[in-house]
Amino acid sequence: MIDFKALSETYGTPLYVYDFDAMRVQFESLKEAFKGRKSILAYAVKANSNLSVIKHFAQLGSGADCVSIGEVRRALMVGIPKYRILLSGVGKSDDEIREAIKADILYINVESEAELSRVEMIARELNAKARISIRVNPNIDPKTHPYISTGLHDNKFGVEIVAAKRMYIQAKNSNHLDPVGIHFHIGSQLTELEPIYEAAAIVSDLLRSLQAINIELKFFDIGGGLGVRYNDEITIQPYDYAQAILSALKGLDITIICEPGRFLTANAGYFLTKVLYEKRNGAKRFVIVDGAMNDLIRPSLYKAYHRIEALGKEGDEGPADVVGPVCESGDFLAKNYPLPAMEHNDLLVVHSAGAYGFGMGSNYNTRGRSAEIAVDGENIRLIRRRETFEDVIALEREYLEG
Ligand SMILES: *Cc1c(COP(=O)(O)O)cnc(C)c1O
Numbered sequence: 001m002i003d004f005k006a007l008s009e010t011y012g013t014p015l016y017v018y019d020f021d022a023m024r025v026q027f028e029s030l031k032e033a034f035k036g037r038k039s040i041l042a043y044a045v046k047a048n049s050n051l052s053v054i055k056h057f058a059q060l061g062s063g064a065d066c067v068s069i070g071e072v073r074r075a076l077m078v079g080i081p082k083y084r085i086l087l088s089g090v091g092k093s094d095d096e097i098r099e100a101i102k103a104d105i106l107y108i109n110v111e112s113e114a115e116l117s118r119v120e121m122i123a124r125e126l127n128a129k130a131r132i133s134i135r136v137n138p139n140i141d142p143k144t145h146p147y148i149s150t151g152l153h154d155n156k157f158g159v160e161i162v163a164a165k166r167m168y169i170q171a172k173n174s175n176h177l178d179p180v181g182i183h184f185h186i187g188s189q190l191t192e193l194e195p196i197y198e199a200a201a202i203v204s205d206l207l208r209s210l211q212a213i214n215i216e217l218k219f220f221d222i223g224g225g226l227g228v229r230y231n232d233e234i235t236i237q238p239y240d241y242a243q244a245i246l247s248a249l250k251g252l253d254i255t256i257i258c259e260p261g262r263f264l265t266a267n268a269g270y271f272l273t274k275v276l277y278e279k280r281n282g283a284k285r286f287v288i289v290d291g292a293m294n295d296l297i298r299p300s301l302y303k304a305y306h307r308i309e310a311l312g313k314e315g316d317e318g319p320a321d322v323v324g325p326v327c328e329s330g331d332f333l334a335k336n337y338p339l340p341a342m343e344h345n346d347l348l349v350v351h352s353a354g355a356y357g358f359g360m361g362s363n364y365n366t367r368g369r370s371a372e373i374a375v376d377g378e379n380i381r382l383i384r385r386r387e388t389f390e391d392v393i394a395l396e397r398e399y400l401e402g
């Protein structure tokens with residue numbers, strides 16, 4: 001059991017706390033599901049990009065799925081081997097492409113015909129051969145929140161099957177492109193297997209039709225997206241997930257790359273925030289806390305649900321909106337959430353905050369970002385110090401004169 005009270009006293013609030021054992025358990029469970037198959041788990045760094053978190057996965061043998069060159073640098077810095085690093089993303093800049101080719105990472109996931117030409121041009125300049133994979137948009141409804149759906153033609157991600165085929169032929173005929181993989185990622189927080197299977201089947205058909213024209217790929221990159229339980233969701237079991245992918249591949253011998261983010265970190269993370277005040281506006285109850293949308297934006301952005309535990313408190317004073325100090329009506333951690341009567345300095349533990357929590361944070365309202373703590377067995381350590389006012393203004397202050 002993590003002693004949240006002690007942590008909040010030592011490190012202050014708001015505070016992110018990550019259970020490294022829980023991350024390890026998730027990683028091992030997925031690895032186990034693909035056992036006996038050539039596979040790489042490439043942690044989707046954007047879910048939680050703290051260097052110590054990435055390093056933790058590096059030590060478990062993880063690769064890294066990155067969506068910016070900054071994330072690639074993070075991954076390399078903590079010891080993820082370059083041959084397990086991917087660069088994805090719909091809008092890579094020339095500089096990012098150049099650096100990725102020079103860094104000799106496993107491959108670049110290409111998301112448009114224009115981008116493919118760009119990668120080819122840059123590789124030619126560098127006199128290199130860029131390893132690429134093409135992100136296919138299989139036009140599958142992943143049955144998740146529209147903001148985290150990515151595999152429909154309505155979404156900006158990937159290219160249609162016919163375009164992908166043209167692109168593989170272009171790549172195959174180029175002296176500066178080496179097509180090695182095929183990629184899809186249909187969305188996040190997936191809780192149904194069927195859309196994943198369908199997407200995998202569509203993409204594996206494309207893989208076979210490429211084989212028929214002598215384009216042999218080495219990597220079948222199934223993206224991430226495995227959902228987790230925030231509330232009462234029935235989630236996909238790693239074993240069933242792996243079996244669905246394998247059955248879509250129908251015996252094809254190819255290395256599977258999986259890019260889990262949320263699955264590895266969400267439920268290993270907690271956001272601690274202290275109660276400042278309680279108040280009522282007419283019949284409406286508000287619990288005002290010191291954490292806000294600049295710390296954890298998922299409730300505001302996606303209406304995401306996070307379980308909230310009022311530490312050491314009992315009873316139910318009725319539903320309350322748990323709101324932060326930020327000057328936005330959209331600044332809330334929960335709406336109509338049943339809570340006991342709360343007093344100044346009571347501690348709330350917001351669960352499932354380990355993915356897309358800290359990383360989506362900002363300095364809005366000139367609020368310094370919170371500290372992050374790792375709990376690794378008996379070992380408790382700071383992995384990012386709290387931002388001070390000086391940190392927040394550091395890049396502006398020098399321009400005041402003149
Ligand atoms: C965001 C993302 C992931 C990880 O998604 P999760 O839902 O956190 O597992 C994997 N691959 C790509 C390409 C992504 O954009």
